[in-house]
Amino acid sequence: MLEATVANHPTLSDTTSLVHNDDTNLLDLLLNRLVLENIVAYLPVSSLLNLASVNREYRSLVYESPGIFRYLDISKLRTLQFDAAKIDCGSQVWRNVQLDENLTEDDFYSGPLRGVFSCLLRKNILQDVQTLVLDGLSVTAELCNDIIQDACYSVQILSVREVKSLNHGKLRQTLQFACRPSRPEGTPRLKALYVFGSKDMAKPSVDAPERRNISSEWNHKSQRALTSSLANEGDAWWHQKGAMLSPKRDMDGWAACLLACQGIIAFDAILCEGPRHYNSPAFGQMPAQGSGEPEIAIFALYACEGCGKSPEGMIEARGAQHRLPLLSPPPILSSSLRAATTPMQPAQSFAARCKQCLHGRFCMGCNKWWCESCYTPPSHSVNQTETVVALDDDGVMTVSEYSGSGVSIVKPKAMVTKSCWECGQNCESCIDHTQRMCRCCGGGYCITHNEGCTLSHCDWCTSRGRGLGRL
Ligand SMILES: [Zn+2]
Ligand SMILES: [Zn+2]
Ligand SMILES: [Zn+2]
Ligand SMILES: [Zn+2]
Ligand SMILES: [Zn+2]
Known part of the structure; x- marks a missing residue:
């Protein structure tokens, strides 16, 4: 019989050999709550069901320990992948195949997932799921509505990144309705929604229980966790700076939704609190341009280069919860909002x-x-047509058309300018670093983007030189 120890699990061939080995006494090990929680969080539901089928003790361990099915990631479930691929060309199928007349569009696109959910519901698993990951699958807004509103779900963290068939407008309506001021107390159960970011890197399939046992699954996942932690560049927003979100279609309308859900449901995006938005703590404290409508923040920044802070106040890890973005990936060992937002x-x-x-x-x-x-x-110098928002002596906000007549505006020196189209707006030191004048032709060039250039000669002169050299 194979040796089964915690330190030497890689050689185990199947679940049965693991659980029947008297020396290991896996059941005793798993009865330790801490050990159990840390193991089950990394196991697919199919392995847990296999474990439960071994004997009565394991069955009661799996079905009666609270929180066993708390985290459920079915984004890589093989049957759903297959159906998602089919659905990709669904419109064609929709037209050509004689479908049941009563089949709605939602039935069609969320059918496979609803099938999985009804199976999990029958096994009394779905009710326990608090973190549900559906990234990349075919997920309709109606299905999201059910997950948020229906009493048979207890989902607090939902991830629907890069899903197909999702009507964002309908999802926003659901969210805004769930967060309406007159909502019943204790609702919505949902506390966190991942919808803007990219799904996490491809993981090995967690389906096919017949070909993968608990121990190999475990090895695979710990190896993956180690690889990702070694390659870890830190959390978005907190440790990385620059553009955090790529503006996608369907982004319009989300800012107002985030504002309506503020403090109730958190997202993997946050609102910009620049002084020109009315949701900003600094709104009205300084002249600002624009309509004041909320917008989603795209860039994460260090403090201002000039004053070392920002007018709206910097976002702190221990600061107001509603200002914190959800961090990727969704937490595995906890379904709390704090875990999802703490770097x-x-x-x-x-x-x-x-x-x-x-x-x-x-x-x-x-x-x-x-x-x-x-x-x-x-470029922001005030002219006659601009609107200025300011506080008067009584602290009351006034919005007025600013008349520039009689005001002499000293044009300030620009802190950023565009020397290279690809580099975009750059500061003086970045321009010093990347822009050169060619010693041969005197033309300007960018050492990052003019491929083939040298530190002294532009790409054109360099290639011409080479050509001449070969003659
Ligand atoms: Zn803004
Ligand atoms: Zn400043
Ligand atoms: Zn450049
Ligand atoms: Zn710079
Ligand atoms: Zn040149």
């Missing part, structure tokens, strides 16, 4: 801004920026 390593505070709030005040090369208190870009 893994100690992190400095950051500022989060939308594109408009950084216009003309942000270097795309080194992510430095200058806040509204420290700097007004020349």
Whole structure:
């Protein structure tokens, strides 16, 4: 019989050999709550069901220990992958195949997933799921609505990143309805929604229980965790700076939804709190342009290069919960909002801004920026048609058309300028670093983007030189 010890599990061939080995007494080990929680969180539901089928003790361990099915990631379930691929060309199938007349669009696109859910419901598993990961699958807004509203679900953290067939407008309606001021107490159960980011890196299939046993699954996952922790660059927003989200279609309308859900449901995006938005703590405290409508923050920033802070206040790890973005991947060992928003390593505070709030005040090369208190870009100089928001002596906000007549505006020196189309707006030191004048033709070039150039000669002169050399 194979030796089964905690330290030497790689050689185990199947679940049965693991659980029948008297020396190991796996059952005793798993009865330790801490051990159990740390193991089951990394096992697919199919392995847990296999474990439960071994004998009565294991069955009661799996079905009667609270929280065994708390975390459920079925994004790689093989049957759903297959159906998702079929659904990709669904419109064609929709037209050509004689389908049941009563089949709704939602039935069609969320059918496979609903089938899995009804199976999990029959096995009394679905009710316990608090973190549900459906990334990349075919997930309709109606299904999300059921997960959020239906009493048979207890989902607190839901991940629907890069899902197919999702109507974002309908999902926003569901969320705004769930967070309406007149909502019943204790609702919604959902506390966190991952919808903006990219799904986590491809994982090995967690389906096919007949070909994968608990021990090999465990090995695979710990290896993956180790690899990712070794390659870990730190958490988005906290340890990485620059653009955190790529603006996608369907982004319109999400900012108002985030504001309506603020403090109730957290997202893997946050609102920009630049002074020009009415949701900003700094709104009205300084002249600002724009309509004041909320917008989603795209960029994570260090403090302002000029004053070392930001007008709206930097976002702190221990600060107001509603300002914190959900961090990827969704936490495995806990379904709490705190776990989903706490960076893994100690992190400095950051500022989060939308594109408009950084216009003309942000270097795309080194992510430095200058806040509204420290700097007004020349392009922002007030003219006759601009709206100015300011507080009067009584602290009352006034919005007025600013008349520039009689006001002499000294054009400030620009902190960022565009020397290279690809580099975009850059600060002086980045420009010094990347832009050169060719010693041969005197033309300007960028050492990052003019492929084939040298530190002294532009790409054109360099290639011409080579050509001449070969003659
Ligand atoms: Zn500043
Ligand atoms: Zn903004
Ligand atoms: Zn720079
Ligand atoms: Zn460049
Ligand atoms: Zn040249």
